Amino acid sequence: MERTLNMVQAINDALRTEMRRDPRVVVLGEDVGKVGGVFRVTQGLYEEFGEDRVVDTPLSEGGIIGAAIGMALYGLVPVPEIQFADFIFPGYDQIVSELAKIRWRSGGEYAAKVVIRTPVGGGIRGGLYHSQSPESLFIHVAGLKVVCPSNPYDAKGLLLASIRDPDPVLFFEPKRVYRAAKGEVPEEDYVVELGRAKVVRAAQGAGKAVTVVAWGAMLYEALAAAEQVKKDKGIECDVIDLRTLWPVDVETITESVKKTGRLVVVHEAPRTCGFGAELVSLVCERALMHLEAPPVRVTGFDTPFPYALEMEYLPLAHRIAPEIVKTAEF
């Protein structure tokens, strides 16, 4: 049966589904139990599954992630929540030094099946401690998978796939659309396979076209920009929702770029060494001779995330559309 849920409800539904199915799954984090999480993602889980499986922790990100790794080594399936992605750095050492490397350095004897859920990105005027998009800091660490859904259907299916994946996953939840993104979500158990992007808008006709790659909250901005350039200039876009950032579905992007010859990548994180740089490289390695214009990145700025000027800092449609036009008219 289908129902309309928002992202918060869909993620809650995924956690509930998996906790009912698999008694090894435990949730831990700050305020996740009795309070139900600051964004209410874990609401009701404490009541249904009890304090042994929905564990309130102190403010201790290194402790939360370290303990989760230990749980995973001996057969549990922990899904820790870090209250904001900006708070993950006290636990970064555990993620980089231990979580990402356990399988490799134990020669496959041990795996750390941990899914770290955390809200990410700007758009709530949260300032620099509550707005960052640190995905490339994790993608760069070999051994981690990184996921960022844009809508409730994918959020449920990707989270279930992440929890069932044998390896560690960073599951970034775009908080700007936590409640704004609504959609049909089946009550049944289903997965959205990791590592598969989705073409959510396809270029029509034989005119000039541009491939636009985005994920999370910025997908909606990319779609709005695509609509605008079609209306204003008749430019068509393939808009690709990456969904899984790593391992990345480079084939889907390359296939599109081979048709359009043009690439625009959108992300909230600062430009330098952002994931856009990697995507451009990957495409150039595979489709350089197909390019009609230099690939473009529309990103945050190389500054900390500002409190004022947020709508300038974010790569919203008003910043994306002119770049699509420039690329098309290059």
Add this chain to the structure above:
Amino acid sequence: MQERTNDGPPLTQPSGQIDHLAALYRQMFLIRRVEEESARAYALGKIGGFLHLYIGQEAVGVGAVAALRPDDYVITTYRDHGMALAKGMSARALMAELYGKATGCSKGLGGSMHLFDVEHNMLGGYGIVGGHIPLAAGVAFASKYRSDGRVTLCFFGEGAVSIGGFHEGLSLAALWKLPIVFVCENNEYAMGTPLSRTMSVEDVSMKALGYGIDRDRFFVDDVLEVEKRMAEAVSRARELSLPTLVEVRTYRFRGHSMSDPAKYRTPAELEDHKKRDPLTRARALLEQNGYGAERLAKLEAEVEAEVQDAVKFAEESPEPDPSLLAKTTYDGPFAA
């Protein structure tokens, strides 16, 4: 909750002390009114994001800063409005920062948790819980290194006590015998979770034992009592270059932030605490000790005017210029 151990002393102050209490009351009242106005502006959408109010805890910041010299350092958490005002920041600079205006203390780019004032040695609010505690040790190290006689006051909540930064900061301060006072403002809730669910030992001051440093612990009812108790620790830092961990038991009357309705506690609990509001107590002491209704009314009218002026200033100030984003952090407008 534990038994309260210090139901504050009556005010038997020598003459002159009444004016001192009036000055402290003025600061507390200013903080209360600035924050009430900021909550109103938040409800109107003029202030965005996160706003962590200090309402109920004013006596901690005001009493503690009263025990300092003006050139001493203060470093605190994201709940920093009260501390910034107590340390001397103008209500205008604070309110403009909350509004995200170019005239704010951090040019509008930081917001509520980023109140810096170099003139008053206010070293800012910090939003990553416990992250600033090792920094505070570094500040105190610098004072000791330069023999400048300054003391660093480092504030944090009881939620910070479980994170590594707290232990690393205390460890270094104890090892290096630094002139610092660590002040744990224990307001009983780490966001929405009561301390009984996050701490195995409720008495935070006991953490001092493991590091071999002095400790103190008391309930905050009276701003003068806060000043007196903090003065002992400040003196230990200044005269002997030794750190102290002070746990003050306090209570916030509002939620963790403006988006928190604080449903995790009962109305009765909140009302019980409001009956012991240190602000009300300070005002009553002034009345009882002959400060005079007229002077009190004048003081409060002055504060009111200052608050309204700050709001008007923030409303009318310009937004920061988008060109601030064009350059990188290091070759931009704030480059050295």
